[in-house]
Amino acid sequence: QTKDVKALSGGERSFTTLALLLALGENLETPFRVMDEFDVFLDPVSRKIALTTMIRVAKDMEHRQFIFITPQDLSSIKTDSKLKIFQMKNPKRGNVGGAQQQTLAF
Secondary structure, eight states, X not given: OOSOGGGSOHHHHHHHHHHHHHHHHTTOXXXXXXXXXXXXXXXXXXXXXXXXXXXXXXXXXXXXXXXXXXXXXXXXXXXXXXXXXXXXXXXXXXXXXXXXXXXXXX
């Protein structure tokens, strides 16, 4: 156990935040729930636990729509009538539409 949140790793903080949001979400009356890049700091085991839990919660709350956005691979997740996965194409890199893609200098 730790009393200082700053002592947690990025993955531990992500997992803790997910648990808190799922717990709070049970009492919120919002029709949509969107989680963006929730798993980027999670190790594979924590990611699997988090995804499994989030999908179970989403299926149990049929009157809500959940949207999970992640750059991670979801090919191991089985779809069904309550679960759809939409995969976007990878972004084009380099010369896009005649203009060279660049990094902004700050």
